Amino acid sequence: MPANHHQDVLLCPGPVNVHPEVASAMTAVDMCHREDDFSALLDDVSRKILEVAGASSAYGALVISGSGTAANEAVLSSAVERDTPVLVLANGEFGERLAAISELHHPETTCLKHRWGTPIDLRRVASWLDTHPAGLVAMVHHETSTGMLNPVLAVGAMCRARGIPFFVDAVSSFSADPLDLDAAGVTYMTSSGGKAISSYPGVAVVIGQRSALAECAEREGPVQYLDLGRHWRFFESRRQTPNTPALPLILALDRALGLALEEGMPQRYARMAGLASLVRRRARALGLELLLVRGARSSVVTSIVLPSDVRYEALRVALRARGYVFYGGKGPLADRIFQVSTLGTVGRDEVHGFFDVLEEVLADLRGQAPMLRAVAS
Ligand SMILES: *Cc1c(COP(=O)(O)O)cnc(C)c1O
Numbered sequence: 001m002p003a004n005h006h007q008d009v010l011l012c013p014g015p016v017n018v019h020p021e022v023a024s025a026m027t028a029v030d031m032c033h034r035e036d037d038f039s040a041l042l043d044d045v046s047r048k049i050l051e052v053a054g055a056s057s058a059y060g061a062l063v064i065s066g067s068g069t070a071a072n073e074a075v076l077s078s079a080v081e082r083d084t085p086v087l088v089l090a091n092g093e094f095g096e097r098l099a100a101i102s103e104l105h106h107p108e109t110t111c112l113k114h115r116w117g118t119p120i121d122l123r124r125v126a127s128w129l130d131t132h133p134a135g136l137v138a139m140v141h142h143e144t145s146t147g148m149l150n151p152v153l154a155v156g157a158m159c160r161a162r163g164i165p166f167f168v169d170a171v172s173s174f175s176a177d178p179l180d181l182d183a184a185g186v187t188y189m190t191s192s193g194g195k196a197i198s199s200y201p202g203v204a205v206v207i208g209q210r211s212a213l214a215e216c217a218e219r220e221g222p223v224q225y226l227d228l229g230r231h232w233r234f235f236e237s238r239r240q241t242p243n244t245p246a247l248p249l250i251l252a253l254d255r256a257l258g259l260a261l262e263e264g265m266p267q268r269y270a271r272m273a274g275l276a277s278l279v280r281r282r283a284r285a286l287g288l289e290l291l292l293v294r295g296a297r298s299s300v301v302t303s304i305v306l307p308s309d310v311r312y313e314a315l316r317v318a319l320r321a322r323g324y325v326f327y328g329g330k331g332p333l334a335d336r337i338f339q340v341s342t343l344g345t346v347g348r349d350e351v352h353g354f355f356d357v358l359e360e361v362l363a364d365l366r367g368q369a370p371m372l373r374a375v376a377s
Helices: 020-025 036-053 068-078 093-105 122-131 152-162 210-217 228-238 247-263 265-285 312-321 348-367 370-376
Strands: 059-065 086-090 109-113 136-140 166-169 188-192 203-209 301-305 337-341
Touching: 020 247, 036 059, 036 203, 036 228, 036 247, 059 068, 059 210, 059 228, 059 247, 068 093, 068 166, 068 188, 068 203, 068 228, 086 093, 086 122, 093 109, 093 136, 093 166, 109 122, 122 152, 136 152, 152 166, 203 210, 203 228, 203 247, 210 228, 247 265, 265 301, 265 348, 312 337, 312 348
Parallel strands: 086 109, 086 136, 136 166, 166 188
Antiparallel strands: 059 203, 188 203, 301 337
């Protein structure tokens, strides 16, 4: 447990327990966002984002004050013009949200929906692209609602072959599960401070091909605050943001990016994968099943099938009382799974602590009479 005994261990895929240096960076300095020191900070944060992503000089990076959805809405509102046909691939909550945002800005949006937790059907995608016009393809890299990694490389190759811009929501996977933007031919990628990069929520990240961003900057967007082209114009001309930025959150993000780079990206990816496999080992040792098959699972979150005789709410309340916070399933997975994530300062000790307590709680809940179990939930 962290030093402060009121502090829960956060095993959700954001918010996370932040490193003390990230917390103190937030209040380290007051500065004016129209002065040179802010421009230097923004330039530095932008470079660090690209370095964490391992992106070539073909890319540029922006920060937008807002949660991850702000970055997604910036791309989906203003990366392409209104009458552009957009194809969204969805196999969970966040893919479906991309489609909902796109529909607001592009009436010609099609969502190829898949059952949650099933892989994207690449043949279905290819045949759709062969028979329909598309001016943008959008998909989620790590579908957080199930824990599934989606085939960005394969879809990127289809887009590249057809000259279609490609947008990838990597909000929850950025810095935890590697994604080679150049190899996949990604045009735009989004993330957020409060997920795997392990800073605070409230500042979002957009990485874009510089040529696409420059094209975008020549148009007026249909929105103002989230006009991607406007953000790029301000960044390119004076290393500023169009509106007042969430400076403390940018300072915190800067430190979190610094910590990732100091750890080294290969080491970080290996550490995250190691924590995720520890979660899976401990879950299986308790006789619990995993939602996804091997190979599809991210390093960010593990979806564990809820035993049929245990309600999520009872589990949540019992573990919260012992200082552990985690999520249940959404939508069709509500009361079917619970999710364990290992971001921020969570390490092997916290994972073992959680599963030791989970074992006791499960035994306890199952030992109760059905009446009492109902009361507990
Ligand atoms: C968290 C998340 C988002 C954005 O959600 P916010 O609540 O706006 O931060 C988008 N996509 C994915 C895959 C996410 O995990």
